[in-house]
Amino acid sequence: MKKLEFIPMLILLSITLSGCNLFDSKNNLPIEMVAFNSLTDKEKDMIPVSPKDSIVEKVTVNGDVKSLIDNNYGKDKVYSVTFNHTKSVPFGNLVVFVDLDEKTVLGKGFSSK
Secondary structure, three states: OOHHHHHHHHHHHHHHHHHHHHHHHHHHOOHHHHHHHOOOHHHHHOOOOOOOOEEEEEEEOOHHHHOOEOOOOOOOEEEEEEEOOOOEOOOEOEEEEEOOOOOOEEEEEEOOO
């Protein structure tokens, strides 16, 4: 192969391989955005600022949490994403529970805090 033919092939190969990363970028969403994307339009309207204005914590699955998530969840910890400034008088702030894989939404509800 001539040197001049090799350079365009190398450039084309580089562009093709770099494009592969674009398809994987959805898997790298922050936990709060995974939680936000699971909300209904009405729930999204409750968030006055940004989904980034939330508190992400790893919490133990206790009775309160277990009642809000998938009954078949077998792990003892989950991520809790509490959206600030969504507090409603009778319920509390909107909370979404995400699996430790940081991709799977397990349930949602309102905090008593």
